[in-house]
Amino acid sequence: MLTLDDVRLTYNGGTSAEVRALRGVTLTIPAGEFVTVVGSNGAGKSSLIKLVAGEERPTSGRVELDGRDVTRLPVHRRARDVARVFDDPRAGSLPELSIEDNLALALSRGQRRRLRFAVGGERRALMRERLAVLGLGLERRLADPVGLLSAGQRQSLTMVMAGLRDPRVLLLDEHLAALDPGTQRRVLELxxxxxxxxxxxxxxxxxxxxxxxxxxxxxxxxxxxxLIADFSGERKAALSVEALVETIASAGDAVSDRMVLREEAAPAGAGR
Ligand SMILES: Nc1ncnc2c1ncn2[C@@H]1O[C@H](COP(=O)(O)OP(=O)(O)OP(=O)(O)O)[C@@H](O)[C@H]1O
Ligand SMILES: [Mg+2]
Structure with missing residues (x-):
């Protein structure tokens, strides 16, 4: 469970460049809950992600993971519990290292007791099993340098790496943004x-x-x-794109060009 209690984050406080990026966010996300976040440019979405990851410390307020105060813990002390996938597919893995070595790094970083048995052949079997789920054939390319992969393959690998660490919290900051629509759909399903x-x-x-x-x-x-709106259950199911855009616009925020309202239907016969 992730809890934010009246979290505020001010950049460059007390200077002329002061930005109040988070102004009192209170939020509880139970284990297993999948939350999506929208808002216009500069709304504070990435700041929220950075704060949970430990890259930024709040100016005030408290961050808890499973009831444990992690507000002041740096990124590396949360890495076992918090996995993060960035928008740039190149950000999550090392291009010169093989798929296997990248996965091994992810395993060692986030090792939990139940994965500790996984050495040598067993470890490789676990990697192959996780990669096979992607349906991209990466399980047969363990020795290939990650730099050879396409953006979609690489972001899929990053997702597998994030999952290997068996995190309590998974943070995805526009992780589909750099992918084409077909690949977006696949990585979203994953x-x-x-x-x-x-x-x-x-x-x-x-x-x-x-x-x-x-x-x-x-x-x-x-x-x-x-946070200006919180939809779940039937209210979320009944939400239309128009109503969501209206919620954003009614706060006086621009609905930016980057916002995708509705995906174009794929042309007939388009491959995935
Ligand atoms: N390191 C920083 N130093 C100073 N100001 C910052 C810093 N990072 C973000 N900001 C500012 O904080 C505000 C919130 O930024 P943030 O990146 O959280 O927005 P966002 O909702 O992720 O926007 P986008 O949709 O453009 O990614 C913005 O005004 C931004 O310019
Ligand atoms: Mg952002």
Whole structure:
């Protein structure tokens, strides 16, 4: 369970460049809950992610993981519990290392007791099993340098790496943004399946309004450092793209060009 208690984050406080990126965010995400987050540029979405990851410390307020105060813990002291996938597919893995070595790094970083048995052949079998789920044939390419992979393959690998660490919290900051629509769909399916399997608290920032509505259990709308709407259950199921955009616009925020309202239908016969 992830808890934020009246969290505030001010950049460059007391200077002329002061930005109040988070202005009192209170939020509880139980284990297994999948939350999507939308909001216009500068609303504070990435700041929220960085704060949970430990990259930023709040100016005030408290961050708890399973009841443990982690507010002041640096990134590496949370890495076992908090996995994060960035928008840039190149950010999550090392290009010159093989797929196997990248997975081994992820395993060693996030090792939990039940994975400690996994050495040598057993470890490789575990890697192959996790990669096979992707349906991309990566399980047959363990020795290939990651730099050879396409963006979609590489982001899928990053997801597998994040899952290997058996995290309590999974943070996805626009992790589909750099992928083409077909690949987005595949990585999104993988994301949903992974979250269900891991049972972790998940926060997915997206600028795709359809994804925000269709995926996950709960949808948060941010504006100027605050949570301005929280949809779940029937309210989320009944939400339309138009109503969601209206929620954002009614806060006085621009609906930016980057926001994808609805995916174009794929042309007939288009391959995936
Ligand atoms: N390191 C920083 N130093 C100063 N200001 C920052 C820093 N990081 C973010 N900000 C500012 O904080 C505010 C929130 O930024 P944040 O990146 O959290 O927004 P966002 O919702 O992720 O936006 P986007 O949709 O563009 O990714 C913005 O005004 C931004 O300019
Ligand atoms: Mg952002």
């Amino acid at each position: 994301t949903t399946a992974m979250v269900r399997r891991l049972g972790c608290a998940t926060v997915m920032v997206t600028h795709n309004m359809e994804h925000a509505i269709d995926v996950g259990d709960r949808l948060l709308v941010m504006s100027r450092g605050e």
